Amino acid sequence: MPQVVEPPSGTRDFLADEVRRRRAAFDTISAVFEHYGFDPVQTPAFERLEVFAGKLGDEAAKLIFKILKRGVHEASGEADLALRYDHTVPLARVVGTYGSRLPSPFKRYAIGNVWRADRAAKGRFREFAQCDIDTVGSSSRLADAEILWAINEALQALGIGDFRFLVNSRQALHGLLEAYGIAPQLGLDVLCSLDKLDKTTPEAVTAELTDRGLSSDTAESLVTDVTSPDTDRVRKQLDTTESGRRGLSEVDRLLSLTTGLPEGRVVFTPRMVRGLDYYTGPIFEVLAEGYPGSIASGGRYDGLVAKLGGPDLPACGGSIGIERILATQQTKATTTRGLDVALTVLGAEDDIMRLAAHIREHGLRTGIYLGSSTKLAKQLKWAHDQHARHVLIYGPDEQATGEVTVRDMDTGEQTRLPLADTAAYLRDRHATR
Amino acid sequence: MPQVVEPPSGTRDFLADEVRRRRAAFDTISAVFEHYGFDPVQTPAFERLEVFAGKLGDEAAKLIFKILKRGVHEASGEADLALRYDHTVPLARVVGTYGSRLPSPFKRYAIGNVWRADRAAKGRFREFAQCDIDTVGSSSRLADAEILWAINEALQALGIGDFRFLVNSRQALHGLLEAYGIAPQLGLDVLCSLDKLDKTTPEAVTAELTDRGLSSDTAESLVTDVTSPDTDRVRKQLDTTESGRRGLSEVDRLLSLTTGLPEGRVVFTPRMVRGLDYYTGPIFEVLAEGYPGSIASGGRYDGLVAKLGGPDLPACGGSIGIERILATQQTKATTTRGLDVALTVLGAEDDIMRLAAHIREHGLRTGIYLGSSTKLAKQLKWAHDQHARHVLIYGPDEQATGEVTVRDMDTGEQTRLPLADTAAYLRDRHATR
Structure with a gap:
């Protein structure tokens, strides 16, 4: 009995469609x-x-x-x-x-x-x-x-x-703490609380800030100001400190250098906090x-x-x-990438290999039946499972006259044509899709 | 002082050109x-x-x-x-x-x-x-x-x-040993010796086979037969055993199914041996x-x-x-992938960012000078290092008239044209390369 083993915890196998989707994104x-x-x-x-x-x-x-x-x-x-x-x-x-x-x-x-x-x-x-x-x-x-x-x-x-870019600045956050008279040792905690404003209510954050030791007046005005869609009040506050002014100037420079982006794409967001021991200047995050x-x-x-x-x-x-x-x-x-052309195999295998090569030369994705059945119905089922757009049938009848039957799997329509014309015929049918 | 650390032993960092070359091959x-x-x-x-x-x-x-x-x-x-x-x-x-x-x-x-x-x-x-x-x-x-x-x-x-495919078959190798009357317990060693025929002389392999216990007659005829460009003698020998016939039929089927490939691309190579505890049927390797x-x-x-x-x-x-x-x-x-267009920065940075965006819309690889120098000569050196094809100069002169100077880095030729026409001009110049 084969073992059935999953990929290691937290990892994934990517099969065909998913590999293609990821590759396309990359x-x-x-x-x-x-x-x-x-x-x-x-x-x-x-x-x-x-x-x-x-x-x-x-x-x-x-x-x-x-x-x-x-x-x-x-x-x-x-x-x-x-x-x-x-x-x-x-x-x-x-x-x-x-x-x-x-x-x-x-x-x-x-x-x-x-x-x-x-x-x-x-x-x-x-x-x-x-x-x-x-x-x-x-x-x-x-x-x-x-x-x-x-x-x-x-x-x-x-x-x-x-989507939009929320932008802020590490300097502006420093200035914010200073402007609202927050003791340096409380700074980190206060910023952690403000960072929750995108997930929780202003009231809850205000309460948390008060718990952390801010006066309720300070907590309330800080939360009100940083959540206001109008940044004027925060700007005025930031303007009162050196870091605040530096931060504001960083943010405004970034806003100015991105005016070519769609209106409202880049937004000064004074409450936005990111990795404090990491960033030193402007910071951004994108919400969509x-x-x-x-x-x-x-x-x-x-x-x-x-x-x-x-x-x-x-x-x-x-x-x-x-x-x-x-x-x-x-x-x-x-979307699953199916075969453009599926070749059934009813004898004459050398011809089939050469025919497949000609069709591939036209850039069509071409598969040959590799199973053991000699029954056409079973091979057609395989072609269907492969999402094939056209199926070629080259049975004893066709071999006798040097022709191929081409079946359109969407319409069920069948066309019989000379072996030598098949590749060009398929190329034209696929080019017009 | 920064540490200078190499990538771990046996691994490589791939920088720009190498990543692109590998990616293209994959x-x-x-x-x-x-x-x-x-x-x-x-x-x-x-x-x-x-x-x-x-x-x-x-x-x-x-x-x-x-x-x-x-x-x-x-x-x-x-x-x-x-x-x-x-x-x-x-x-x-x-x-x-x-x-x-x-x-x-x-x-x-x-x-x-x-x-x-x-x-x-x-x-x-x-x-x-x-x-x-x-x-x-x-x-x-x-x-x-x-x-x-x-x-x-x-x-x-x-x-x-x-290049060419050397093909053989695991069954044919079995048959070969049998046909030449090699004792089963010597089989693996004999095949290992034959595998060296692409690197060493027939004489050396014959000597090694004799050392391994083969009679000098057997060793000599085996080496002569498997190295002969004409496979007829080996075919005749293989035909005398059941595995040999099975192996030959596998090989011949493969040769027949690849007749559509260029003449001489696939060659029956009776001395070719590959991973014996791995393969069970036809085997191949490609030499170029x-x-x-x-x-x-x-x-x-x-x-x-x-x-x-x-x-x-x-x-x-x-x-x-x-x-x-x-x-x-x-x-x-x-080949190094350089910039199609390099933009120097001599003030008017907001305009530069927008201009770069317009040029990129035409699919051109566009870089902006990000250094601290305000000297044109230094910025031109940067553009040169970036293998830039065109450099844009938008200095106080150009800004006053709403124009841009475009410098062709191959010819040194400079053209002055309205800011608004720059992107289209560059697109046309690159389209005709």
Whole structure:
């Protein structure tokens, strides 16, 4: 009895339609990033364990898949390699490894799997694709804006119609805390609470802030101001502090450099908080109608490349949540790629092989019956299962006259024509679809 | 100081040109296999360790990369997962996992990395791509022939001009041993010696066979017969035994089903031996002018899927040695993908962002200067480093008149034209290249 073994927990097998769907999405994103002058980079699936040492937070470090030493060292139970956790640590490593051999600035995109030993759950995987785009070595605001433009175009190309970039700035968040007189030691907690405003009610967040030690007046005006669709009050507050003004100017520069995007596509969102120990400048996330959570995010992270072991270079970038997008779009019908032409086999096999070759020369997807049945009905069932558009019948009758019967599987119509004309006939029928 | 860390031993970083070159090769192969009605399958990078248990030979088993258990189990030093060693074990697992939900026969191709902890050496990697094509569930000789046709077309599409398929049969090898009166216990050793005939002289192989216990008459006539370009003598010998006749008939069927291929493309090669505990029927390997070793190989392996833990189904397939092909082709010049249009930045940044967007709408690869210099000369150097075909200059002069200067980097020619006409002008210039 064969064992029936599933793929490992949290991983997936992708069969035909799904591979094609994923490949098409990755190709779409690549093509857009290429147009923006970004170059692809592919790093190995694993890195030396030391590359990760101290680079990831404690929580993240627990999630890396470690690879056991090999040969005589296997018995030690020690690891020396680890599967990549994201594309950012390898990016920092590559910038360190190749240094001045890379273009400056280094604009690269990376599309590929990463592995995290996260608790497996619906929609959460241990092997999943990330699509990252980053510019290392530029402090220009144009670099930040370019990331938004490129992600905007990629999302449009993926068929996502209604989406918007929420933008904010790490500096603006600093300024916000200062302007509302929040004690530095409360800062992180307060921002964590504000971050919940997209999932919970303003009242609940206000209550949480009060619990955290803010006066109810401060909590209430902070929440009211940051959730107001009109950002004027927050802007006035930010204007009272140095970081606030710097943050506002970052945000306004980004808004100005993206005025070419559709109206309302980029929105200053003062309550938006992202990875605080990561980003240093403008930050963004993308929300889309009909998609859960954010489908892209990013920002400027000037200190990170050095922290991850690379040289001290400014950097900004973003990531498209491609798994989330693919999972949501999956509910729409996936089309199966069937055969253009299916050849039944009723003897004369050498002729069949040559005929198939001629048909393929016209770019048609062509399959030959490989089963053991000599019954036409059974072979037609196979052709039907293969979603074949045309079936060729070359039985003793046809062989005697050097002809082929072509059956249109949509209409059931059958046409008999000379063997030599078959490939051209099929080409014409498929060209006009 | 940043650490300079190389990628792990035996693995490679692929930068822009190399990623594109590899991607193009994989796309080429995919397109051909799709035309033959094969469907893509992607399995996870790792499998449960039990999937490999007892499935690989001792030598192979030593080469698998094992993944340490996680969390509280990490301290045990035990592994529960392993990186995939090839695409065949995962294929058997997939056939077992999905059973009747897969089409029958199941024609699939797999292109992707596999990992082997082999001693790193020039041209031998620990992470490398394999391109496999297999048909599971068909005993038809058409299935064997189809694999040859598909690989033939893929190799042609990869630009390999001069190559040939050496074909033989496991049964013919059995028959050969029998016909020449070789004791069964010597069979394996004798075949191992014959397998060296493509690398060493007939004399050396004859001597080795004599050492292994064959009479010098037998050794000499065996080596003479199997190396003769004329296969008549071997055919006559094979005709004297049951396995020999079965093997010959397999080979002749394959030759007959591939007569549509160029003359001399498929050659019966009685001395050709491949993986004896693997293949059960026809076998082949492909040699090409200018390429070292074989660049593709395969055959029928009816017992293997069951042995690897899948259901007991007949199967045949082949694999393209894509790393070897890519490495050999690498010596030819690789073209760098430069920018079609490089935009310098001399103020008016919002206009620049919009202008870049218009140009990209015409499908041109467009980059914006992201450095900190305001000097045109420095920005032109950047454009040159980016292999830009055209550079746009939009300085204070041009801004005052609403014009742009377009510089052709090949000719040095400069043209000044209205901002609004720039995108269309560039489109036309690139369309005519």
